[in-house]
Amino acid sequence: LKKLCFDTAVVLFSGGQDSTTCLYYAKKNYKKIYALTFDYGQRHKIELSAAKEIAKFAGVEHTQLEISGFKQLGGSSLTSPNIPVSSELSPANNLPTTFVPGRNIIFLTYAAAFAYQNNAGVLVTGICQTDFSGYPDCRIETMNSLEETLRYGLDADFKIVTPLMYLSKAETVKLAEKFGALEALSLSHTCYNGQKPPCQNCPACLLRARGFQEAGIPDPLLVP
Numbered sequence: 001l002k003k004l005c006f007d008t009a010v011v012l013f014s015g016g017q018d019s020t021t022c023l024y025y026a027k028k029n030y031k032k033i034y035a036l037t038f039d040y041g042q043r044h045k046i047e048l049s050a051a052k053e054i055a056k057f058a059g060v061e062h063t064q065l066e067i068s069g070f071k072q073l074g075g076s077s078l079t080s081p082n083i084p085v086s087s088e089l090s091p092a093n094n095l096p097t098t099f100v101p102g103r104n105i106i107f108l109t110y111a112a113a114f115a116y117q118n119n120a121g122v123l124v125t126g127i128c129q130t131d132f133s134g135y136p137d138c139r140i141e142t143m144n145s146l147e148e149t150l151r152y153g154l155d156a157d158f159k160i161v162t163p164l165m166y167l168s169k170a171e172t173v174k175l176a177e178k179f180g181a182l183e184a185l186s187l188s189h190t191c192y193n194g195q196k197p198p199c200q201n202c203p204a205c206l207l208r209a210r211g212f213q214e215a216g217i218p219d220p221l222l223v224p
């Protein structure tokens with residue numbers, strides 16, 4: 001079994017609201033942190049620049065890894081420009097059109113490989129079961145079994161930490177405030193339409209707005 005450091009964490013970091021909150025959670029809870037961003041052919045490159053900017057602002061070492069196959073697989077509005085983002089569920093799988101099959105499993109596996117090389121024992125991800133989306137790869141069962149698979153497959157004692165798993169969007173906003181992430185959230189990107197300032201009309205913008213509203217905290221992204 002490879003010995004890993006459990007005070008070193010790799011944060012799966014997209015540059016969005018949830019992963020920014022996780023980055024600050026990790027800053028408070030671990031001695032050394034790596035922020036890891038995936039360039040998977042996502043529709044909006046603005047996500048990648050937000051991630052870079054936030055990591056710099058937070059003073060965290062940042063790595064961007066390319067995973068190019070998703071675009072070729074297609075079938076999701078996040079990777080195929082010809083599939084519009086819709087608020088309706090896709091009739092094929094009863095999931096949002098933004099579902100990218102296997103994405104979180106592949107991301108976590110890459111993150112584990114990265115963590116292995118850097119002796120980090122902890123993988124922090126902002127996935128959330130209570131999210132409106134119902135993505136099957138965001139469920140705790142998926143995380144538990146993947147954690148076990150990574151331990152077997154890399155012969156290393158990884159822990160997957162999911163600080164947001166059971167939180168509502170409003171609770172996530174309150175957590176961001178608690179860990180001092182609000183200022184960084186003014187740099188975060190959420191909008192599915194890739195607009196800056198955000199469109200405030202797409203499912204991601206609406207979900208974000210509702211979370212801040214219910215938490216009673218103004219969204220720093222919208223404060224001039």
Ligand SMILES: [Zn+2]
Nearest residue numbers: 191199202205
């Ligand atoms: Zn939007």
